[in-house]
Amino acid sequence: MDISDRSSVFRANEPIRCGVPFPAGVLEDAAELRVWSARDGAALPVQARPLSRWPDGSLRWVLLDTRLDINKKSTERVAIGRADDIPAGDDPFTLHTEGDVVSLDSGDRSWDVLAPLEQGHSVAGLVADLVDRFGTQYRLEVDPDYLELIESGPLRATLKLRGGHRQVGSETGLPDPFHTVTIWMHVHADLGLAELEWSLENTPLKNPPGRLAFSSYSLSAAPPEGLTQVELAGRRFGAEEAVVQLQTQGKTLLTAGDAKQPSGPETDLWMGLLGEGESLHAHRVESRQNHPASMAWTPEEGMTIGLLPAIEGVDHYLDDATRKTFRFELLHDAGAAGAARMRRLIEPAYAALLPSEVAASGAWGDTGHVYLPTGKLKTSGGSSSHKIPTGWADWGEAKAKNTHQSGSPRNRLSVFLEAMQSGSPDRFSWSRSRAWHAMDLRPYHIEGFNADVYPHANLYEGTPHGNERPSLRLGRSEMYRRFPEWKQGLPSRGHGYNGFDFEHMAIDDVYECYLLTGSWPALSALRSAGEAMLTWKELVPKGHIHSSRTFGWTLRALMQVWRATGDSRYLDAARRYVARADAGRGKGEVKYIRPQLPDARHIADKYSDSPWMMAPALHGLAAYWQETEDPLVPPMLVDLTAFCMSAFRGVGFLPDMPADGSPMPDEVPQTMGVGSWVPGGLAAAAFVLDDHTYVDATIGYYAKLHAHTSQPVRFGAKDWHWWQTWMVSVEQRLGRKVVESPASYAAPRR
Structure with a gap:
């Protein structure tokens, strides 16, 4: 990794701490790690702690501490590996x-x-x-x-x-x-x-x-x-x-x-x-x-x-x-x-992982697929997302009413992606600030709560659901009536759910913060979130699966908490969840996960499911497959990707499809917005199935978005993270040029 200084101060014996990823099967014991200066080969002091493991028990992420001297406005590269001839340091504490x-x-x-x-x-x-x-x-x-x-x-x-x-x-x-x-x-x-x-x-x-x-x-x-x-x-x-x-x-x-x-x-x-x-x-x-x-x-x-x-x-x-x-x-x-x-x-020294090594580790995100942008994809377009307010004064309590304003990673597959890809300390600092503050505001920090001890609780949005009978509310029925003098003048509602309910469940910022920094508060937040999730009606045996997107977001979050904690309850819950989804999904003409009720926001007079809602489910199933290789997953992915492609119209996807197989009266596809979530989900499924036909079928759609004048697919753009797995699929099989200049691609004739 590269350690950089942007100040005018020489740094002697500077402490450095950073999470480091490893491929499956490479490292069994973090104590074996050693660190060297790439400049002169000098061994540097080291301390290492496991953060996450692969299904085979080998280390996926390790927190690494070291120290080194750094000249002002310079960068020092350090190498990380194993060396039997360098003894470990003594613990002085x-x-x-x-x-x-x-x-x-x-x-x-x-x-x-x-x-x-x-x-x-x-x-x-x-x-x-x-x-x-x-x-x-x-x-x-x-x-x-x-x-x-x-x-x-x-x-x-x-x-x-x-x-x-x-x-x-x-x-x-x-x-x-x-x-x-x-x-x-x-x-x-x-x-x-x-x-x-x-x-x-x-x-x-x-x-x-x-x-x-x-x-x-x-x-x-x-x-x-x-x-x-x-x-x-x-x-x-x-x-x-x-x-x-x-x-x-x-x-x-x-x-x-x-x-x-x-x-x-x-x-x-x-x-x-x-x-x-x-x-x-x-x-x-x-x-x-x-x-x-x-x-x-x-x-x-x-x-x-x-x-x-x-x-x-x-x-x-x-x-x-x-x-x-x-x-x-x-x-x-x-x-x-x-x-x-x-x-x-x-302004501390910044430790940047080499993006190529992160990509090679296969340890990033749901399935390890990271695209390394060059040319126009890296230098053009994209939003100035690092300028988004992140602090208490900007959000406070009462202001943080919804996830679009309060910084939760709603509808995001990653928060630290651009920081990792660019090595930018500014982008990393912004992402970390966002994660720190959002994890504080989410209402799931009930210290001491354990789902096994309170098996009938329902911590919807992190606190007991108001519709439950009083005995299941953990005593919170009286909370608004206690100590009125200390409550006078405060808002009757604070921040609300802030991205912590099964319909919008995303803890990528907390999970990535934990992996990159080893943060103990982040691990505490992941554990608390996991305990709350285990009480959800969506997850309990015989529970009701609300929709394809609730299934996807919740399954992804279960995998992240499992990877961070190693607590088998989350993997067991995921197995039961997938089995219930498979048993209840459509297996006839229309391969839906869960038909939604007739609704003017979808299809007013028919049950339906949505390709864009299916996208998180495809990512969640791919992440779950990586941990379990559950035989239920491949047939599910075959059917669900076919459902998505039935809504594809060349330049986008129809937002909703009838569950009864009837044709849609309005054939206008959704080119921008949530429709762009779908190709990445198709690619995640393609890597499991080893069949990338549907990925190739959407290259023309990608080319249209790539050339879009106001919202092109570029590094830092709103939907950049949704395209990562798709780009890796195309690059590995068809070459980088197809990703960087898709207009030049000519599909082979059959």
């Missing part, structure tokens, strides 16, 4: 518990992981305070039974902690904990650096309070010994001064004493406290997109990181089963070099 105090020795220093306070606990030396709309303070209290070391190696260790916020010195606040919290703390060996992912959650399993208004949520830290200076907004202040930097609505304001002024170019917030021999720096990751945010210093309260700072006239809240994850980094004892280290953290 040791977890210590003395009474109620937990610390982690990282080789260079001892980190205060958990320490008791007069009330509550500090984590990594930080004290978390939540203040409700009436001024009542709640402090984080960690449950020691939920502290675990979940990852440890030569370069980095990760701890996971859980707790909740209880009121401090008041009888007027809430009797229950005010929101739970999950913390992932990543400590780097020999760098004095820790990354924290801090998830504030509205997720109790039973009797949740529902959305509650609060005015602020902040972390505070004591200053180092002998504090002399404070660094904020690129300036230094005396320790006796009070300074605060607030970032909100795309603006950053610095307040020092009585003076307020804009604080220069928009960038992530950071602060440094410089003492005599000790220092502490903090960087709030992505505050540019996930504001409001603040950094402050006062002699009385010390350093304060405003995760959701107090803003006059503004209430914050979380909806039921959602969370807000704050990411920040702590750097100890960097001294005067801390400012340069902060700049490195704000």
